Amino acid sequence: MLENLRGIFRKRRRCETDTPPPPPTKESEIIPRYPADIDAETPESNDGFEASWMEAGSVHSPHSDRPFNASERFVTILDNLDARVEKLRKDALNLQEKKDYLLMSMDLIKSNEMMQNMSEAEREEIILYIQRVSSRLGTVELNVRTVRDNSQEDSLSQINALIDNMIKMGDPVIGRQRCQLYLNACCSSSMDPSGHMDTVPEADAGPIDKKFESVLLGCTLDDQKNIKKRLQALMGYLNKQTVSH
Template identity: 45%
Template sequence: MDIDQPSSSAVFATALVLPKIDESNTMDNKPPKERLVEVLDILESKVEKLRKEASLLEEERDKLLATLDSVRHADLMNQLDENDADDITRYRDRIANRCQTVEVHVLTHRDQMQEEALFQVNHLIDILVMDLRNDHEAARQRCLSYVNACSSIMIDGIMDKKFESALLGCTLDDQKRVKKRLQGLLTYFERFFVQSFD
């Protein structure tokens, strides 16, 4: 079955939604600079909307991959015989590979100091994730202290000053992403903590 490609007229019609510079409009008494600034203001808001939507897509893709990864470690996998476990693993891998064919990147411009701060923040989070295997409760407490460093509202009064200092050196976009990542990790840690006592 053939998939219809969008016609050039359909693409053109979509482009018409964007603002145009109408140089033939002699009735517009605004100075040329003001007319151009109005168009650029509209385009800037559309670019910011595009970045926001792309960031949400990027986040959704990461959540899907994380959920697919959790299938691999689910207790239910241990209840399957070898053949069924292989079937489930192949099915999971096929979906994960398909998900990884989607690439969405929203670039954030950073100076050298912001790059170094983000590297330090990611390094601390990576250590936190690795420590989950050794001491789950200590990792959960440290994750909580990192979440508190991202927020004005403290939970249990614990905050990691080293992490906060590194985070403050990051761009605002990176700070928001780190906060979402840590909140997701904390939810995972707490779910894991509850399951381990069931």
């Protein structure tokens, strides 16, 4: 009887020893699965995320010689999330540029000289239509915050005021000339290795607006890039307006 009990006890200990340790924590137990419908346009991003998770899990599998390291697992996940955040910022900035372009287009329509040739009733109808479209556009709120100090905020405000005044000129020829001066000011500066803007005239930059350039150099690098894109879009529109005349 005693020998039978010892045999049963030895078998139980042997089974407990041979039982493999529990598998590492799954991705879904740490962060929720990324909704497929949100990222429908780029489904491969989910595969990349899950692949990085599986790769990290395989390194620390129960059969690996290395001990399980939760810190490295989380670093892998956070690196992937950081890349997603950066992509989200870029997508939001692109949408912000599209919204700014739509706003600029409506401002140009309001200041177009052909509006002055319409009857008062026709002009009022067009203005009301523009207001309706502007109201709908106003329901779209996008806010990608660029870190600026007080001086950079003031510089950006001055730049926006200069561009707005140029748009409201009403004369596409004069507006195009002014826009070209502003755009040349953007192209006449280049970044030095430290990342700061340094005024280095380019051979094909052409005449520039010194006041605009001075204010531009007080803006952040991100703002300078966005200002240049805005002016390029505006120049394309003014070129078409000039040709049509």
